[in-house]
Amino acid sequence: MERPIIKPIGTPMEELDTPALVLDLEQLQQNIDKVHSFFEGQTAKLRPHVESHRCPTIAHQQLDAGGTVGGISVTTVGQAEVFAQAGISDIAIANEIVTAQKIVRLCALAHRAKITVAVDSADNVRSLSEAAQAAGVTLNVVVDIHTRLERCGVEPGHPAVDLAKVISQSQGLRFAGLTAYEGTLITDTPEELSTQSMNLIQPVLDTREMVEAAGLEVSVVSVGGTHNYEIAGAMPGVTEVPAGTYALMDHRYSASRPGLKSAAKVMATVTSLPEPGKAILDTGKKATGDDTGFPNIDDFPNVTLAALSAEHGNITWDEGNNPGFSIGQKVWYTPFEIGATVNVYDYMQAVRNGKLETVLEISARGRYR
Amino acid sequence: MDNYKPQIGTGIADLDTPCLMVDLDALEHNYDLIAKTYEDSDCKMRTHTKNLKSPLLAHMQIRAGGTVGGICTAKVAEAEVMVEGGIDDILIPNQVITRDKITRLCTLAKRATIMVAADNADNIRELSEIAVEQGVKIGVVIEVDTQMHRAGIRDTQTGVDLARVATDASGIDFRGVMCHQAAVGSPDRETRFIEGRRMIQTALDVRDAIVADGMPVEVVSAGETWTYDLCATIPGVTEVEGGTYALMSHSYGYMEDFEYAATILGTVISTPRPGVAIGDTGSRCLGSPGGVLPKLAGMSGVAIDSLQEEHMVLKSEGDMPLKVGDKYQLISGQQDIMVNRWDQYIAMRNGSVEAVWDIPGRGCHN
Numbered sequence: 001m002e003r004p005i006i007k008p009i010g011t012p013m014e015e016l017d018t019p020a021l022v023l024d025l026e027q028l029q030q031n032i033d034k035v036h037s038f039f040e041g042q043t044a045k046l047r048p049h050v051e052s053h054r055c056p057t058i059a060h061q062q063l064d065a066g067g068t069v070g071g072i073s074v075t076t077v078g079q080a081e082v083f084a085q086a087g088i089s090d091i092a093i094a095n096e097i098v099t100a101q102k103i104v105r106l107c108a109l110a111h112r113a114k115i116t117v118a119v120d121s122a123d124n125v126r127s128l129s130e131a132a133q134a135a136g137v138t139l140n141v142v143v144d145i146h147t148r149l150e151r152c153g154v155e156p157g158h159p160a161v162d163l164a165k166v167i168s169q170s171q172g173l174r175f176a177g178l179t180a181y182e183g184t185l186i187t188d189t190p191e192e193l194s195t196q197s198m199n200l201i202q203p204v205l206d207t208r209e210m211v212e213a214a215g216l217e218v219s220v221v222s223v224g225g226t227h228n229y230e231i232a233g234a235m236p237g238v239t240e241v242p243a244g245t246y247a248l249m250d251h252r253y254s255a256s257r258p259g260l261k262s263a264a265k266v267m268a269t270v271t272s273l274p275e276p277g278k279a280i281l282d283t284g285k286k287a288t289g290d291d292t293g294f295p296n297i298d299d300f301p302n303v304t305l306a307a308l309s310a311e312h313g314n315i316t317w318d319e320g321n322n323p324g325f326s327i328g329q330k331v332w333y334t335p336f337e338i339g340a341t342v343n344v345y346d347y348m349q350a351v352r353n354g355k356l357e358t359v360l361e362i363s364a365r366g367r368y369r
Numbered sequence: 370m371d372n373y374k375p376q377i378g379t380g381i382a383d384l385d386t387p388c389l390m391v392d393l394d395a396l397e398h399n400y401d402l403i404a405k406t407y408e409d410s411d412c413k414m415r416t417h418t419k420n421l422k423s424p425l426l427a428h429m430q431i432r433a434g435g436t437v438g439g440i441c442t443a444k445v446a447e448a449e450v451m452v453e454g455g456i457d458d459i460l461i462p463n464q465v466i467t468r469d470k471i472t473r474l475c476t477l478a479k480r481a482t483i484m485v486a487a488d489n490a491d492n493i494r495e496l497s498e499i500a501v502e503q504g505v506k507i508g509v510v511i512e513v514d515t516q517m518h519r520a521g522i523r524d525t526q527t528g529v530d531l532a533r534v535a536t537d538a539s540g541i542d543f544r545g546v547m548c549h550q551a552a553v554g555s556p557d558r559e560t561r562f563i564e565g566r567r568m569i570q571t572a573l574d575v576r577d578a579i580v581a582d583g584m585p586v587e588v589v590s591a592g593e594t595w596t597y598d599l600c601a602t603i604p605g606v607t608e609v610e611g612g613t614y615a616l617m618s619h620s621y622g623y624m625e626d627f628e629y630a631a632t633i634l635g636t637v638i639s640t641p642r643p644g645v646a647i648g649d650t651g652s653r654c655l656g657s658p659g660g661v662l663p664k665l666a667g668m669s670g671v672a673i674d675s676l677q678e679e680h681m682v683l684k685s686e687g688d689m690p691l692k693v694g695d696k697y698q699l700i701s702g703q704q705d706i707m708v709n710r711w712d713q714y715i716a717m718r719n720g721s722v723e724a725v726w727d728i729p730g731r732g733c734h735n
């Protein structure tokens with residue numbers, strides 16, 4: 001696992017060993033305050049999706065901040081296990097859990113926490129029902145509805161209603177409601193974001209009415225994310241929004257979510273200045289997690305991150321734009337997609353006013369199963 | 370982190386997914402091929418463990434033969450893991466900067482032979498200062514840029530000057546030169562030999578100039594997986610930094626002598642629409658920098674359409690042959706990035722678990 005030199009509390013952040021994932025605790029609190037305070041005034045509440053930080057300490061901070069349903073959202077059973085062990089008692093797995101081994105683990109968790117799981121097939125409902133009965137637990141089940149993202153889910157309308165009926169008739173299961181994830185939406189204007197979000201969410205709300213008309217109670221409608229939390233959260237009929245990235249934020253959302261700022265960044269060190277116009281840094285793909293995009297180089301607008309190799313960053317500049325780097329100098333990367341970055345570290349070195357305050361463990365890193 | 374320890378003897382069908390499997394027959398084939406290649410050569414392999422992150426996998430190659438008896442690591446933290454795992458000869462073909470890291474490096478030199486690459490005089494002086502403080506000797510090789518346009522000296526005279534600085538510095542053993550080369554595309558054997566030889570010649574020229582200036586050069590470290598066979602035939606190259614050959618990557622598919630030893634096992638979790646299947650293996654566990662897709666091993670009629678964080682979209686032209694619960698195996702496009710996402714190797718032989726090995730070097734970026 002990651003083996004940084006852990007410096008004494010109070011060490012200025014520029015003296016931390018690199019590559020380091022550095023968390024600004026004040027910015028984290030500001031991001032949480034901004035989003036959670038919106039939900040305090042709404043019927044819909046936030047269910048923080050913790051896959052984007054994988055850190056139980058931050059999850060508890062989110063639940064303490066108000067405006068939530070009192071629980072979290074995760075993607076895998078392995079993540080749910082970590083957060084349940086850390087004392088979280090209400091966990092929704094926004095994913096299909098289909099294999100016998102995983103369903104057994106899910107039911108075991110249900111002895112310790114309220115567990116909600118998504119389904120998109122009647123066969124899976126039957127497997128869950130049998131296992132829940134065998135384990136003597138009740139699983140809360142939501143129907144996963146396909147809207148935009150090419151992933152799991154049944155179509156809105158009758159297919160979803162039919163599946164809801166199957167769940168409601170299954171022993172060991174409680175039909176809880178509906179969930180849909182439209183995928184990241186980034187638009188040119190707020191109006192477009194609003195229109196597109198509402199167009200994608202409306203079929204889920206229409207389905208809700210159809211399910212209710214069939215005589216079933218719908219207590220959960222979970223939609224939206226960081227990209228549209230205030231739009232989804234204000235639509236009547238929506239009960240929860242599983243947003244996650246808002247807490248740490250990333251470069252991907254920097255233009256479309258200007259009210260939230262990056263709270264977790266990677267600090268790198270210049271290790272070579274081999275020729276004019278070029279610096280080599282100690283932070284490459286492995287310590288960045290650039291699966292979906294390059295990080296942004298902060299503070300030096302006139303340099304380019306020309307390449308990332310496995311272990312190195314390669315920054316270039318034109319003559320006349322010399323940033324004056326020296327070997328040993330620290331350079332900050334704002335990750336493109338923070339969830340990918342968090343997943344390659346074991347620690348967040350948390351600072352306040354530029355000084356190390358604590359080191360947080362990223363306990364659910366690598367929990368893919 | 371994950372802690373997946375399936376029972377010995379568990380078959381593939383019963384493994385929980387996603388998991389990272391290593392086929393031991395394939396791994397041993399690759400290790401034996403290296404042993405045979407360098408058996409009678411003056412050049413030897415120095416396996417790059419940034420691809421393996423496991424002292425055990427490093428020891429397995431050393432025992433199989435054909436090596437210098439040591440390894441490479443990219444970072445100081447990785448070197449610490451390897452020394453703790455019993456390796457006693459390490460080259461870090463990379464610059465180690467900052468007093469903190471150099472101190473760690475010097476501490477390792479109390480337990481292992483350590484060499485590090487340098488490309489500037491200030492760094493050599495700082496290495497010297499701290500090595501003297503710690504009472505150790507650090508081997509230094511001069512990094513020569515031969516093609517990568519990354520770190521490394523750009524002209525021969527600078528190489529000679531740095532060799533002189535290293536030779537004169539207390540606490541430093543000047544050992545020689547090192548260089549990296551990356552393949553472009555999927556070259557055939559002839560192209561590999563022509564291009565590889567041309568690039569490596571730059572480093573040999575620097576070596577010749579250093580020797581002509583009166584300094585002995587013991588080490589010329591060059592080449593990697595794509596030039597492993599070439600390097601065994603170039604007089605003057607003393608060691609090769611191969612890494613990918615052990616577990617392999619589909620981007621090295623043109624190196625047909627090596628077998629794919631590492632695969633990620635996934636499971637279909639949904640078949641939501643005609644011709645579509647969703648798998649439980651996403652970019653988080655695969656490591657897909659720049660969106661490089663993995664390849665499906667031994668499966669036809671299905672293609673990987675796209676990756677999401679924790680999911681994969683599979684598509685077929687006609688009826689989807691995969692059902693919910695079916696398993697599939699993936700070959701990574703960039704194996705070292707992929708291994709760096711995992712905590713355990715599930716070591717398989719003939720389709721069942723023979724051993725489970727931790728990956729202690731995972732995440733050692735420092």
